[in-house]
Amino acid sequence: MKAKYITIIDIARQLNISKSTVSRALTGHPNVNEQTRKAVLELAASQEYQRNSLALGFSRHKTHTVGILVPEFMSTYFPSVIVGAQTVLQEAGYNVVICQQNESYETEVANIKLLLSYRVDGIIVSHTKETRNFDHFTLAQRIGIPLVFFNRIPEDMNVPGVVVNDYEAAFQAVEHLIKIGRKCIAHLAGPESLVNSRLRRQGYIDALKKYNIPYNPDLVLSYDLTMEKVKIYMKHFLDLATPPDALFAINDPTAIAAMEVVKAAGLRIPEDIAIVGFSNDFSAELVYPGLTTMAQPTSDIGRTAANMLLQEMHAKVMNDYSIKKAPTVTLPTKLIIRDSTVKKEQPSLVKKRKGRI
Amino acid sequence: MKAKYITIIDIARQLNISKSTVSRALTGHPNVNEQTRKAVLELAASQEYQRNSLALGFSRHKTHTVGILVPEFMSTYFPSVIVGAQTVLQEAGYNVVICQQNESYETEVANIKLLLSYRVDGIIVSHTKETRNFDHFTLAQRIGIPLVFFNRIPEDMNVPGVVVNDYEAAFQAVEHLIKIGRKCIAHLAGPESLVNSRLRRQGYIDALKKYNIPYNPDLVLSYDLTMEKVKIYMKHFLDLATPPDALFAINDPTAIAAMEVVKAAGLRIPEDIAIVGFSNDFSAELVYPGLTTMAQPTSDIGRTAANMLLQEMHAKVMNDYSIKKAPTVTLPTKLIIRDSTVKKEQPSLVKKRKGRI
DNA sequence: CTGTTAGCGCATTCAC
DNA sequence: GTGAATGCGCTAACAG
Numbered sequence: 132m133k134a135k136y137i138t139i140i141d142i143a144r145q146l147n148i149s150k151s152t153v154s155r156a157l158t159g160h161p162n163v164n165e166q167t168r169k170a171v172l173e174l175a176a177s178q179e180y181q182r183n184s185l186a187l188g189f190s191r192h193k194t195h196t197v198g199i200l201v202p203e204f205m206s207t208y209f210p211s212v213i214v215g216a217q218t219v220l221q222e223a224g225y226n227v228v229i230c231q232q233n234e235s236y237e238t239e240v241a242n243i244k245l246l247l248s249y250r251v252d253g254i255i256v257s258h259t260k261e262t263r264n265f266d267h268f269t270l271a272q273r274i275g276i277p278l279v280f281f282n283r284i285p286e287d288m289n290v291p292g293v294v295v296n297d298y299e300a301a302f303q304a305v306e307h308l309i310k311i312g313r314k315c316i317a318h319l320a321g322p323e324s325l326v327n328s329r330l331r332r333q334g335y336i337d338a339l340k341k342y343n344i345p346y347n348p349d350l351v352l353s354y355d356l357t358m359e360k361v362k363i364y365m366k367h368f369l370d371l372a373t374p375p376d377a378l379f380a381i382n383d384p385t386a387i388a389a390m391e392v393v394k395a396a397g398l399r400i401p402e403d404i405a406i407v408g409f410s411n412d413f414s415a416e417l418v419y420p421g422l423t424t425m426a427q428p429t430s431d432i433g434r435t436a437a438n439m440l441l442q443e444m445h446a447k448v449m450n451d452y453s454i455k456k457a458p459t460v461t462l463p464t465k466l467i468i469r470d471s472t473v474k475k476e477q478p479s480l481v482k483k484r485k486g487r488i
Numbered sequence: 489m490k491a492k493y494i495t496i497i498d499i500a501r502q503l504n505i506s507k508s509t510v511s512r513a514l515t516g517h518p519n520v521n522e523q524t525r526k527a528v529l530e531l532a533a534s535q536e537y538q539r540n541s542l543a544l545g546f547s548r549h550k551t552h553t554v555g556i557l558v559p560e561f562m563s564t565y566f567p568s569v570i571v572g573a574q575t576v577l578q579e580a581g582y583n584v585v586i587c588q589q590n591e592s593y594e595t596e597v598a599n600i601k602l603l604l605s606y607r608v609d610g611i612i613v614s615h616t617k618e619t620r621n622f623d624h625f626t627l628a629q630r631i632g633i634p635l636v637f638f639n640r641i642p643e644d645m646n647v648p649g650v651v652v653n654d655y656e657a658a659f660q661a662v663e664h665l666i667k668i669g670r671k672c673i674a675h676l677a678g679p680e681s682l683v684n685s686r687l688r689r690q691g692y693i694d695a696l697k698k699y700n701i702p703y704n705p706d707l708v709l710s711y712d713l714t715m716e717k718v719k720i721y722m723k724h725f726l727d728l729a730t731p732p733d734a735l736f737a738i739n740d741p742t743a744i745a746a747m748e749v750v751k752a753a754g755l756r757i758p759e760d761i762a763i764v765g766f767s768n769d770f771s772a773e774l775v776y777p778g779l780t781t782m783a784q785p786t787s788d789i790g791r792t793a794a795n796m797l798l799q800e801m802h803a804k805v806m807n808d809y810s811i812k813k814a815p816t817v818t819l820p821t822k823l824i825i826r827d828s829t830v831k832k833e834q835p836s837l838v839k840k841r842k843g844r845i
Numbered sequence: 846c847t848g849t850t851a852g853c854g855c856a857t858t859c860a861c
Numbered sequence: 862g863t864g865a866a867t868g869c870g871c872t873a874a875c876a877g
Contacts, residue, residue, distance in 0.1 A: 134549070134607070134632035138870055149848045154872060162846055179627055184605035185546040186870035190853050192491070194542070196602075205568070205770070210561040214590065221595070226602045228585040233571065238578070245553075245583045248541035249606070250491070270536055275491035387774060413562070417744060419776030495854055506864045511856055519862055543854035547869045849876075858867075 137180045146170055157182070188250055196226040197440060198246040200256040202234050202283070206384055207413040208429055209257070212281065215433025216255055223441050225252070234356075236261040243267040253277040253440045258285060260322050260356055272452065277443030281436045284459075286326045289452045291443065292459045293436045297327045300425040300464040301334025302341075304407045305379050307423070309342045311472055313377035313405055317350040317368045319361065319389060321381040328353070328381060331409065335379055350375055361388035369396050376404060377472075383408040383415045386422055390471070405472040421469030428462050435460050494537040503527055514539070545607055553583040554797060555603040557613040559591050559640070563741055564770040565786055566614070569638065572790025573612055580798050582609070591713075593618040600624040610634040610797045615642060617679050617713055629809065634800030638793045641816075643683045646809045648800065650793045650817045654684045657782040657821040658691025661764045662736050664780070666699045668829055670734035670762055674707040674725045676718065676746060678738040685710070685738060688766065692736055707732055718745035726753050733761060734829075740765035740772045743779055747828070762829040778826030785819050792817050 139157065143150040148167065155163045156171035157180075174180075188194035197220055201209040217227045228251070230242040239259050244267065246254055254276060256268070265285045271278050272290070280292035308316050318335045321328030332351065339346050349371070354360045368375055369392070380386035386408030393404050400406055400420055408415055411426035439458065443450060450457075496514065500507040505524065512520045513528035514537075531537075545551035554577055558566040574584045585608070587599040596616050601624065603611055611633060613625070622642045628635050629647070637649035665673050675692045678685030689708065696703050706728070711717045725732055726749070737743035743765030750761050757763055757777055765772055768783035796815065800807060807814075 136607075136631060136870095140870075150871080151849080151873085152847060154870095155847085158872080164846060167846085179630065181601065181604045181627075181631065183546070183607065183870050184602075185542050185551070185607050186853090187605075187872080189540070189542040189546050189855095189869090190871050190873090192853075196606075204561065205564065205571075207562065210567065210588075213588065214562075217588065217590070226598075228587065230585065231567075231570065231574065233574070241583075244538065245541075247538045249553075250493075250540065250542050270538075273536065274493060274538065414771050414774050417771050417775040419774075493854095497854075507855080508857080508865075509863060511854095512863085515856075517856095521862055524862080540854050543869090544856080546853090546871095547855050547857090549869075847877085849874105851872105851874085853871090855869095856867105858865105860865080861863085 136183065137175075137178045138183070139180075142171060142174050142178070142180065145174060192250070194226075194250050194252055195224065196228060196249070196251045197253045197255065197444075198242075198251045199227060199229045200232065200239065200242055200246075200254060200258075201229070202232045202239075202257055202259040204231055206382070206410070208282075208382075208410050208427070211429035212257075212433040212436070215430035216437040217433070219434045219437035219441070223437075225441075232259045234259045234261060236264075240267045243271060247271060247274065247276060251276070253279070253444045255279050255281065255436050255440055257282040260325060263324055275449050277440055277446075277450075279436045279440045279443065281432050283325055283327060289457045291439050291452075291457045293432050293439065293462065294327065294459065295427050295432070295462050295464045297330035298334040298337075300409070301331035301379070302338045303334075303464075303466055304409070304425050305335050305338035306342075307466060307468070307472065308377040308379065308405055308407060309338065309344065311401075311405060314344060315347075315350070315373060315375045316344070316377040316379060317375035318352075319364060319378065319380045319385050320351055320353040322355055323353055331381060356381075356385070358384065358388045361385055362392055365389045365392040366396075369393070369398070374404075378404060378406045380406065380408050383410050383412040383422060383424055386424070386471075387414060387418050390418060390422070401470065401472050401474060407472060411467055415467070415469070418471075420471050420474070423469045423472040424467050425464040426467050427464055431462055435462065493540065494532075494535045495540070496537075499528060499531050499535070499537065502531060549607065551583075551607050551609055552581065553585060553606070553608045554610045554612065554801075555599075555608045556584060556586045557589065557596065557599055557603070557611060557615075558586070559589045559596075559614055559616040561588055563739070563767070565639075565739075565767050565784070568786035569614075569790040569793070572787035573794040574790070576791045576794035576798070580794075582798075589616050591616045591618060593621075597624045600628060604628060604631065604633060608633070610636070610801045612636050612638065612793050612797055614639045617682055620681055632806050634797055634803075634807075636793045636797045636800065638789050640682055640684060646814045648796050648807075648809075648814045648816065650789050650796065650819065651684065652784050652789070652819050652821045654687035655691040655694075657766070658688035658736070659695045660691075660821075660823055661766070661782050662692050662695035663699075664823060664825070664829065665734040665736065665762055665764060666695065666701065668758075668762060671701060672704075672707070672730060672732045673701070673734040673736060674732035675709075676721060676735065676737045676742050677708055677710040679712055680710055688738060713738075713742070715741065715745045718742055719749055722746045722749040723753075726750070726755070731761075735761060735763045737763065737765050740767050740769040740779060740781055743781070743828075744771060744775050747775060747779070758827065758829050758831060764829060768824055772824070772826070775828075777828050777831070780826045780829040781824050782821045783824050784821055788819055792819065 139153040156168040408424035415422040496510040513525040765781035772779040
């Protein structure tokens with residue numbers, strides 16, 4: 132079972148010309164007789180010639196393809212960033228391939244090597260929560276493949292990246308909870324391995340400090356982002372002698388899972404517990420009650436990362452980040468207040484419909 | 489700015505052996521002295537040799553890579569199918585690259601050609617809603633690249649595919665609405681270009697027929713799946729002289745967008761209008777009220793498609809679907825009943841929390 | 846304007 | 862157990 136592809140040699144033979152001429156005609160090289168070009172293009176079309184990018188990339192050392200690596204895409208965050216990045220890259224004439232890690236470190240390493248072995252021209256990446264060893268990334272750097280990180284950036288690597296103001300955003304989220312009168316604020320934090328988890332956690336701590344609310348470590352749990360854990364940890368919070376009256380969750384899926392637990396326990400949101408998430412996933416608006424959250428400009432993040440990568444790839448001389456500070460762009464977040472912290476109205480207060488029942 | 493990769497020639501030179509030996513050592517060929525092999529492997533590791541898959545695929549005509557093409561991934565449906573497929577393919581030793589079309593026909597054609605030009609060994613695909621010309625797919629077939637479709641299958645092509653029982657599922661969904669006493673059931677249908685849209689629509693019509701409910705074409709609107717349209721069409725339904733008391737939506741995002749309109753109009757769900765979606769997206773469970781929907785076994789769909797593709801790729805002789813019927817697997821759906829059709833309880837009826845307010 | 850040649854990195858003959 | 866030679870499809874440098 133072998134695929135049969137037409138090659139420029141096939142075309143050359145049929146036209147009794149050399150493969151170079153075919154190549155020139157096909158690539159739009161100026162020095163080619165119009166009639167010859169026409170003949171070549173017609174034959175190529177009729178025979179469904181498909182350029183062999185393998186051979187091309189192989190001989191040119193350029194593939195015009197970039198890879199995007201994401202740890203997962205079950206929330207809307209990563210897909211949405213990808214769409215933003217892809218738009219920019221396609222406009223710039225690059226092909227885009229996406230690899231998805233399932234939050235597995237091994238898959239991440241394999242995928243980076245896959246992309247390297249396919250000689251992509253650049254990589255946009257957000258690492259998995261398991262990733263503690265970054266050798267596969269420094270490898271890419273050493274080889275000279277431009278890398279741009281977003282969202283999750285390895286902290287001991289000097290790499291270009293796009294982030295949001297995690298610290299300030301968390302601070303602001305907690306400040307919001309304090310301003311609506313909450314005093315006992317729990318935090319379901321992400322894994323310590325993720326820089327943004329730690330930043331958000333610090334924002335939480337410092338907001339408490341600013342308002343003279345004692346920081347109680349028992350109210351902070353770092354977890355591995357698997358939804359089953361949320362149930363356990365949230366129950367734990369509710370079972371405390373003085374349970375929290377508010378929760379700041381590391382992200383929206385966490386917040387939403389926590390809401391389930393709270394509702395199942397017969398408590399009211401936001402009256403008994405106010406909840407704030409992070410990212411403004413698609414679901415944040417849908418869940419009941421609507422989830423207050425720090426919105427991330429996902430599409431912008433993707434576009435920015437793509438533009439940074441383009442710059443890296445087009446640089447005359449490879450940027451050497453072992454001797455030079457890598458650029459980092461920080462994009463703003465925005466607090467979206469919904470019913471999970473400030474109730475606007477009873478959703479079931481409805482006017483009678485017209486017409487038949 | 490040129491990436492510098494180590495090649496087997498570099499290694500051969502340093503070890504004063506031939507590149508053939510290096511190649512053999514690297515690929516685990518038996519006929520190689522243990523010491524030589526060890527030396528090669530060590531040097532390769534220390535110099536961070538990265539096999540050039542371009543060269544390899546180029547010379548071997550096999551890339552051990554499969555592509556997955558999806559029209560979009562803003563709902564959880566496609567990502568979830570991808571994860572299922574990827575799991576199976578990785579276990580079978582294949583690399584997986586994903587391409588996303590943004591529902592654009594041009595991007596789809598470009599991406600298919602991209603994958604062909606990279607000589608992937610097989611492709612799993614769901615076409616865009618815009619796709620009416622399937623030449624790019626038949627091209628892949630003619631070249632001999634196995635193709636497996638899922639969800640959206642071109643109807644005039646004989647290709648292997650994985651679908652769900654769209655007709656029966658729609659029938660069942662509408663039957664459910666009828667059984668809870670609805671008599672005036674609207675249907676927000678998908679584009680006519682999609683086979684599953686038409687099947688679901690027919691299921692809707694036939695369910696009405698079975699229960700002797702007259703089919704009213706005014707209650708059916710086909711639309712292009714852009715969420716803005718839902719608002720317009722749903723308002724139109726509500727403004728009818730006798731507005732519907734139920735809605736069957738082509739998919740969950742449509743149902744959820746419709747719910748917004750209904751709620752904004754001050755109507756109650758399900759009392760005034762009962763709503764059923766399709767697919768059981770992540771959001772179906774979260775939205776308020778919970779959305780009744782026909783669940784699709786997304787992960788299974790992905791795994792099944794992957795397994796079918798593996799069979800195609802491993803076939804000794806390429807299956808010629810111009811002379812032979814292509815296999816189609818139909819997976820079952822399951823009706824998930826939630827509050828959008830049958831209300832179980834008031835969610836805000838809560839017991840008093842213990843402890844402090 | 847066009848043909849010839851070389852070379853990209855690798856596995857795989859065929860020799861020895 | 863190892864080396865030399867070949868070819869995969871293409872572009873580019875060099876001749877003409």
